[in-house]
Amino acid sequence: YFIALDLGASIITDVPSGRLYTALVDKKLAAQTFGFARPMRQPGYALFGAQLETGMDPYRALEALNTAIADVGKTPFSQQELDRVKTRALTQWSQIYADPAHLTSALSEASALGDWRLFYWQRDQLERTVLEDVQRVTAQYLVADNRTEGLYLPTDTPQRAPTSAQVDPQTLLKDYKGRENA
Numbered sequence: 001y002f003i004a005l006d007l008g009a010s011i012i013t014d015v016p017s018g019r020l021y022t023a024l025v026d027k028k029l030a031a032q033t034f035g036f037a038r039p040m041r042q043p044g045y046a047l048f049g050a051q052l053e054t055g056m057d058p059y060r061a062l063e064a065l066n067t068a069i070a071d072v073g074k075t076p077f078s079q080q081e082l083d084r085v086k087t088r089a090l091t092q093w094s095q096i097y098a099d100p101a102h103l104t105s106a107l108s109e110a111s112a113l114g115d116w117r118l119f120y121w122q123r124d125q126l127e128r129t130v131l132e133d134v135q136r137v138t139a140q141y142l143v144a145d146n147r148t149e150g151l152y153l154p155t156d157t158p159q160r161a162p163t164s165a166q167v168d169p170q171t172l173l174k175d176y177k178g179r180e181n182a
Helices: 002-013 019-025 058-073 079-098 100-113 118-128 131-141
Strands: 032-038 045-051
Touching: 002 019, 002 032, 002 045, 002 058, 002 079, 002 118, 002 131, 019 032, 019 045, 019 058, 045 058, 058 131, 079 100, 079 118, 079 131, 100 118
Parallel strands: none
Antiparallel strands: 032 045
């Protein structure tokens, strides 16, 4: 299911044609939108957000964000939207594969999910995933009862926790002698 949800999240967050962008940035409710689905062993999650400029109403932005996400069940994705995000994802995959440092990192991340071969399997699944699956899975997962929402409201005069002193490991461990294992 993750590949279909990831593609759905990509359609929602695509810039400048994604649903969040058109619902918030185009209507001057936010300066920027973002989002992604995160693969994990299970169940994973999707995160969507918006950054506002001074004077923008965070409550209106949150309402518009929730409406755009809820609209996935009412306004189906188009094949054009899916093709665009699939092309971008496959291009990114090819760029990772062509760069040894990025490939090593990607294979390590796939190993953390359970097996290094998931890196290649995900590419194959991405190529095979069809519009109906993306629509169904995204609509199933992005239901209101499965959502947590929040606002970060900065204050004019924040009260910060004290900054901890920097520790010098050489000084800290100068006379340290570990105990024997018993």
